[in-house]
Amino acid sequence: MAIRSSIILGTGSYAPERILTNEELSQKIETSDEWIRSRSGIRERHIAAPGEATSDMAVQAGRRALADAGLTPEDIDLLVVATVTPDMTLPACACIIQHKLGVPTHAACFDLNAACSGFIYGLDTASAMIQSGRYKKALVIGVDKLSAIVDWNDRNTCVLFGDGAGAVVLGGSDQPDTGVLGAKLGAYGDSVNLLCVPAGGSSNPATAEAIAAGDLFMKMKGKEVFKLAVRAMDEAARDILEQHGFHSDQIALVIPHQANLRIIDAVASYLKLPMDRFVVNVDRYGNTSAASVPLALDEARKAGRIKPGDITLLVAFGAGLTYGSALIRW
Ligand SMILES: CC(C)(COP(=O)(O)OP(=O)(O)OC[C@H]1O[C@@H](n2cnc3c(N)ncnc32)[C@H](O)[C@@H]1OP(=O)(O)O)[C@@H](O)C(=O)NCCC(=O)NCCS
Structure with missing residues (x-):
């Protein structure tokens, strides 16, 4: 049932x-x-x-x-x-x-x-x-x-x-x-090369040559990732708000992926929301990838920044490039 x-x-x-x-x-x-x-x-x-x-x-x-x-x-x-x-x-x-x-x-x-x-x-x-x-x-x-x-x-x-x-x-x-009201997920698979570990998988196994070339480490085109990240986060946030008929004003707290303070700043200005509505801990943790959003969520909850009835917006982007947003009513 x-x-x-x-x-x-x-x-x-x-x-x-x-x-x-x-x-x-x-x-x-x-x-x-x-x-x-x-x-x-x-x-x-x-x-x-x-x-x-x-x-x-x-x-x-x-x-x-x-x-x-x-x-x-x-x-x-x-x-x-x-x-x-x-x-x-x-x-x-x-x-x-x-x-x-x-x-x-x-x-x-x-x-x-x-x-x-x-x-x-x-x-x-x-x-x-x-x-x-x-x-x-x-x-x-x-x-x-x-x-x-x-x-x-x-x-x-x-x-x-x-x-x-x-x-x-x-x-x-x-x-x-109540709870997880919905999510918007997507990906730009044409941008795989902007952020990847080129070797160690089936297309380029972990040979001695691949290791020597440093291809088992993460490679990133930072500037391109930055631009796509801002666009993807903004779109993901807008889409989920629109799907659920919310205005950004109704969001008590945004929990963004913690990759770069300048990316969070840009998303805040696109959504026309003050920075105090955003959870920011990138200064203390850097980018922790899949841990970033739940770590920030947990810190925000434990700090008393989320109250019953509040609507929280989660939004992230990552290698792939993937993006996602979710709305939670507490
Ligand atoms: C990586 C990033 C911080 C770089 O910032 P930026 O303002 O775009 O900087 P630039 O790429 O213009 O680099 C400027 C210069 O700093 C240099 N530089 C790069 N890293 C440096 C470092 N750690 N310390 C000092 N200088 C550095 C570069 O070599 C470049 O020098 P050049 O102009 O002589 O070539 C930024 O592009 C970014 O955050 N991108 C998104 C990355 C991301 O979020 N990845 C994870 C996705 S989940």
């Missing part, structure tokens, strides 16, 4: 202990705190400890979200993990997380790759499965360990990224018009 709404029962997040500051980076590569802050808004980022895998960060965030919801891993029958940095290419990171967290074997567990939009893709997918009535409680985790795939000698990319995890627990509700 179809359930009317998919609601958020709890949130949680995790960032590794180790903080890497701009100052420290500028001692290793030709960059400066001033350049990084003025171009991106980033001051520092968290970096996973040696031996700390994507699954370990996900487990921490997942446990916190479950505790917040007053549930245990045994309650979960759907585990969706959005990541581009799984522990291994095979099997799904979700299966490793399932085992470490103690989610039962009858739960459906799978990964989803939509890069930095991954959490919104996961939220929409899990919500539809909850609304169908076929799943009772879902754990959706956005997690990435980008420190494992950035070239620490490439100043164009390494200064922008960090590691972390964020999670939400979803459940069904008979109350209409």
Whole structure:
């Protein structure tokens, strides 16, 4: 039997202990705190400890979200993990997380790759499965360990990224018009080359030559990504508002993907919303990819920035290039 709404029962997040500051980076590569802050808004980022895998960060965030919801891993029958940095290419990171967290074997567990939009893709997918009535409680985790795939000698990319995890627990509700109201997902597949790891997949396997050429690291055309990101975020935000008949004024809080403060600024001015309606933590975490939106969401909730009845807009873009937006009524 179809359930009317998919609601958020709890949130949680995790960032590794180790903080890497701009100052420290500028001692290793030709960059400066001033350049990084003025171009991106980033001051520092968290970096996973040696031996700390994507699954370990996900487990921490997942446990916190479950505790917040007053549930245990045994309650979960759907585990969706959005990541581009799984522990291994095979099997799904979700299966490793399932085992470490103690989610039962009858739960459906799978990964989803939509890069930095991954959490919104996961939220929409899990919500539809909850609304169908076929799943009772879902754990959706956005997690990435980008420190494992950035070239620490490439100043164009390494200064922008960090590691972390964020999670939400979803459940069904008979109350209409509440929880995850809807989402708008899309992708510009013609822009794959703007942001990718060229080797290590089936088209260009991880040979010694590919490794030597640095092709197992992330490559990015920053300026082009920037322009497309602003356009995609603006369109995704407008589309979802229009679909649900909302004006941007009715949005209490926007939780944007934390890639660059200038991108968030541009989206705010396109939507004609003041910056104090936006959650910004890019200064402390950098771009944590799929973890970015759920980490910001969890921080905003814990800081008391989300009240019952509020409407929150999530919006993101990422490699692919993918984009996504979602509306939540609390
Ligand atoms: C990457 C980004 C911060 C660069 O900012 P920008 O204002 O576009 O800077 P530019 O590309 O014009 O680079 C300016 C100069 O700074 C240099 N530069 C690049 N990285 C640098 C660094 N870390 N420190 C110092 N100088 C740097 C460049 O080499 C360039 O020098 P040149 O003019 O002599 O060639 C910005 O384009 C961006 O954020 N893009 C989107 C990236 C993104 O969000 N990716 C994730 C998607 S999910």
